[in-house]
Amino acid sequence: MNKEEQVITSFRNLLNKRASLDKFKMKDKFKGYKSSEVHCIEYIGRNVDSNVTKLAESFYMTRGAISKITKKLIKKGAIESYQKTDNKKEIYFRLTGQGKEIYEIHEKLHKEFQERDKVVFDKITDEQFDSVLNFVEEYSRHLDAEIKKLGVDITNGNDFE
Template sequence: MNKEEELTASFRALFDKRAWLDKTEMEERLRGYKPSEVHTIEYIEKLPEPNVTKLAAALYVTRGAVSKLTKRLIAKKLIESYQKEDNKKEIFFRLTQEGREVFDTHEELHKQFRERDKAVFAEITDEQYDMMISFINRYSEHLDAEIEKANIHLN
């Protein structure tokens, strides 16, 4: 296995381990909600003026998938849609009180997981962080370009 293959295999194993370790607690504390619903709630809270287009881009799914998700979240009374006075064309989303509770639980779980893993991150130097962040950003930009090419071919 060459270095590139070793690195990508290590990334995959790392994320699989983290998902496995976090899964039980996530499922227990967020029972009744699918991961896609929780992540949609997360982006509705964090994105400025979230609409179908912004959510689709953030979640790397189609606008149709976001429409289905948001309808389901509205039916569960976790989000609500609204329009601006000066823009009656676009529909935006915001959390309801129940949606905020799901968001807060999700954030609390992530904080708990960061605390669990703190010992590993405490040993990393600023230089090591900078190097890893630089690599991840370069790789992410490459993947963004590939996604853009794939979207062009799909349309």
């Protein structure tokens, strides 16, 4: 395996390990909610005037998939939709009281996970952080350019079918 493959595999394994480890606590705290639903709640809680398009772009999911998630969240009473008086075409989302509770629990868990992992991050120098961040940003820009070159709308579906 060359170094490029090692980097990509290492990033994938790292993210999978973190997701698996975090899932144990998340699953216990968010009974009745899927991970994608909790992350939509998080996004809506952090971003005013969230809509299907913004959510789809953020999660690299189709607008149809996001619509299904938001409909479930509305049915569960975690979010509500609204329209602006000057724009009756666009539908936006905001958290309900129940959604805010879920958001707060999620934020507390993230802080807990940060504390758990602090032992590693405390050892990293600013130069090492800068190096990793520069690489990730450069790679992300490259992928954005490739997406643009292909004229691909990644929110219109990314299945292999």
